[in-house]
Amino acid sequence: MSNEEIKDMKELLKQAVAPVPDTELRRDLWPKMLSRLDAQPFPVHSVPWFDWVLAAILSAVLIFFPGSIPALLYQL
Amino acid sequence: MELLERFRAGDLEAFEVLFRQHQKEVYAWTVRIVRDTGIAEDLTVETFWRIYKHRVQFKPDGNFRAWARRIATNAALDHLRHTRQEIALPENLPCAPSPDGAVRSETRDLINRAFQELPAKYLLVANLALVEEESYAEIAQAAGISLSLVKVRVFRAVRILRKKLQSLQAEVATK
Numbered sequence: 001m002s003n004e005e006i007k008d009m010k011e012l013l014k015q016a017v018a019p020v021p022d023t024e025l026r027r028d029l030w031p032k033m034l035s036r037l038d039a040q041p042f043p044v045h046s047v048p049w050f051d052w053v054l055a056a057i058l059s060a061v062l063i064f065f066p067g068s069i070p071a072l073l074y075q076l
Numbered sequence: 077m078e079l080l081e082r083f084r085a086g087d088l089e090a091f092e093v094l095f096r097q098h099q100k101e102v103y104a105w106t107v108r109i110v111r112d113t114g115i116a117e118d119l120t121v122e123t124f125w126r127i128y129k130h131r132v133q134f135k136p137d138g139n140f141r142a143w144a145r146r147i148a149t150n151a152a153l154d155h156l157r158h159t160r161q162e163i164a165l166p167e168n169l170p171c172a173p174s175p176d177g178a179v180r181s182e183t184r185d186l187i188n189r190a191f192q193e194l195p196a197k198y199l200l201v202a203n204l205a206l207v208e209e210e211s212y213a214e215i216a217q218a219a220g221i222s223l224s225l226v227k228v229r230v231f232r233a234v235r236i237l238r239k240k241l242q243s244l245q246a247e248v249a250t251k
Binding site: 009010012013014015017018019020023026029031037040059 | 092095096099100104108109111113117120121123124125128152161183184187191202206207208209222230231237238
């Protein structure tokens, strides 16, 4: 495909799809932003899923094999 | 502390200052992609929400404007991807005046339809490069892709448009 074809398509599009005529923002969006922030506060901490899996595995080991606790403490 | 450092630390007042400084520019960029003022307003808010959410990833010595534009482009692209199926005919698309009647209204509708049916990533670059006449470099920076990928996408978009126009014209001719 040549640049000429791109140019032709550009001309065709220009006749059918005009550039957006007015890109001026008519109002302040800060109040809307504040509502959005109020509606969806950010989580203070987001713990990755694999951390939860590790914690679950460790808990299971400690519950089902309590004998491993001294070994674990020795390693710490 | 500098404004950008305060913003990065989560200072809401610093964020408000940045919001007021950049909201017009983000909106102007977004409306040129989605071509709808209401949606562009929502996406401007969405963009700043993402900016605030990911503020720790911003380097205070970096270019906030470029970072905001990239996030705005991604938000607009996400919107285009999610609304592809819903768009039947582009009623909200501004049509260029055709005083000499060079392109008839039927043909304009066909072109509009073919244009709107482009996959989102091609629509994004085709719109910015061919309709809004943005430079490839500007598009590459905003979309976070290489210059050569922008060129490839423009080529592919033109090819898809040509094929779509041919099939739509054949469809109309058989009716």
